[in-house]
Amino acid sequence: MRKSHKKGIQIIGAVLTLLLAVYAALHFMVKVKIEEMLKGEVAKSFEVQYKDFGMNLILGNVSLSALQVKSKDTSLWINPLKINRLEIKGINFFELYQSGNFKINSVLFDAVKGDFAKQDSVSILQSSTKDFKKVISIKNLILKNSYLTQVDPKNDSVLVKFENLNVQLEDFKLDSTSLASKVPIAYKAYHLNSGPIYVNLSPFEKLEIDSLYTDQNLVIQGFHLVSKYDKVALQSKLTKERDFIDLQIPVVEIDDFQCKGYKDSSLLSIRAIELNELYLEMYRNKLLPDDYELKELLYKKIENLPFKIDIRKVDIKKGEIAYTELVNELSKAGKIYFTALNSTIENISNLNGDPIIFKNTANLMGVSPITLDWTFRENSNKNLMLVKGTVMNFNTKAINSFMMSNLRAKSSGTIQELYFTFSGNGYSSTGDMKMKYDDFKFQVLKKDRSGVNKVLTFIGNIFTNDGSNTNDSGYRFGTIETERDNTKSFFNYIWKNVSDGLVSTLTGNGEKE
Structure with a gap:
């Protein structure tokens, strides 16, 4: 009994010794293989150094x-x-031995620091892995x-x-399927x-963000899109009109953000x-040469x-927008602003x-x-647009x-109610306006804005109704018909329609057609 027991222990010991020897051999072989790969196949494209393995x-x-x-290809990244x-x-x-596929529980890259070169990284990845079958x-x-x-x-x-x-x-x-996509990786x-x-x-x-994180949503804190130069310095850098811009959003919440491949393209999908x-805040110096670049309407840019x-x-909540425009060296820049802005944009x-x-609501001039x-x-x-406002x-x-700075005019009186609707496309539009107002008068200023041009003011007020000649409900009506200047923005297009309607309402017969 003792001999058989002793013999069994010896057999077990021998088996364990053999297993340990096999494990040590396999461990050594795999480690050597990986190190050879780092120094061989990988070394054809990259120089790899490390401290501990x-x-x-x-x-x-x-x-x-x-x-x-x-990288031996300096176009990939600049520094090690x-x-x-x-x-x-x-x-x-x-799995690796059986199929050659890698199935791994986790991969951690800790404290990576790198300077990557500007290039189409997706195309490079796809071209370098075109024969990838694993x-x-x-x-x-x-x-x-x-x-x-x-x-x-x-x-x-x-x-x-990116920091931290x-x-x-x-x-x-x-895999080969994901690599063929514009977004060459897949994840759950x-x-x-x-x-x-x-x-x-x-x-x-430039765009600066203080931080971002995912909770139930993707949350961006301290979103700041701003001109690189202040208003004065920017003008010396420009050869044609361009807005100084300062957009600040303390918190942006994005629900269900997804970026994935879609057919032969990529798809950015967001629920809300x-x-x-x-x-x-925007500022434009109109003394600079005009920018004659053609401006697409928003839906065209999206398409x-x-x-x-x-x-x-x-959804935009509790917003504020200010626009300032300088049109004359002898006068201050004119400012128009909107407070309590709430907007909803769909689709x-x-x-x-x-x-x-x-859909937008706000307070004009606060x-x-x-x-x-x-x-x-x-x-x-796809070519038709409809605009309504009050x-x-x-x-x-x-x-x-x-108005004094930008239109060389000033006015008095109260617009009690103003309604306008117009429709059109990227070239022209038509519509109508309805307005109720009291004691409207305007004055045309001299070219240097130093006083009133009495002659032009007198002539203008002859043709302008002060609001007394109305229908039984106190309204005057006007029509809108204008053409778009496609070197100007969409908001310029809106203003051209509204101003055309105002002129028609104030100077026309005031009757509804």
Whole structure:
């Protein structure tokens, strides 16, 4: 009994020793194979350096610390990519041996620092993996505490910069199908957290974000799109008219943000966006040469995007917009502004031909309630637009600072009610106006704005009805007929229609046609 027991222990010991020896041999072989791959196949395109290499064959874990990767193609990234720690856990070696596919529980890139060059990274990835037939499946792909920058190699200017970026992709998958898509990866869910973000939008504008994170929604804090130069400095940089812009949004909430492949394109899909306490200031120096570049209407810009977009709804709450325009060196710039702005935009999409609908309410010059609604692709007609608006209880003296500077005129009187509707396309429009007003008068100023041009004022008031010649309900009516200047913005188009209606209402017979 003792001999057999002793013999059994010896057999077990021998088996365990053999297993340990086999494991040690396999561990050594796999480790050598990986190191050879890093120094061989990988080294054809990249120079790889690291401090420590660890591996657990049983658990399927591999780790590298103090990793530096330098591309031999300097168009990919400029400086060596530094990774504090790379951890790969749960490699299914049986799956890898059997099919050649990678099935991994998690991959962690910790504290990545890299400067990437400006280029079409999707095309490069697709061209470099055109013969890729394997499948890479990762339960959790994690990028942690990373600082990434995209640089224009022509002048070393920063194009995009992320600080303290954290990303987690669940059920990440890369295969020949996803690589053929415009978005070459697939994932089930994502979690995102980032510190300050900088985006170079143009030679004149930049976007700065304080932070963003995902909770139930994607939340952006401290959204700031602003000109790179102040109002004075910007003018010396310009050769033609361009707005100084300062757009600030304390909090942006995005519900169900998705970016994925769609047929032969890519799709940005969002269920809803909420913009709280939006503030927008714009300034234009009209003394500069005109910008004669053709301006597409918004729906055309949406239709012509190089990708698909589908935003179901945008809500703007408690906003404020101010626009200032300088037209004469001898006078102050005129300012017009809107407070208590609340807007709803529906169906910002190029997936279908459904109407794009804007509904806006605000207080003109901080006091007079107005509404302005417009619809593109009205009644499924992709070229038709419909605009409706109202103005209530507006003392015209409130806008004199803008009129004196920009129109060389000032007015008095109260617009009790104003209603207008017009429809058209990108070339022309027609409509009508109805207005109730009291004691309307205006004065034409001298060219230097120093006083009133009495002759022009007298002649103008002869042809302008002061509001006394109305129908039984106190209204006067006018018509709208105008053509669009396609070198001007959509809002210029709206103003041309409204001003045409005002002239018709104030100077016409006032009767409804």
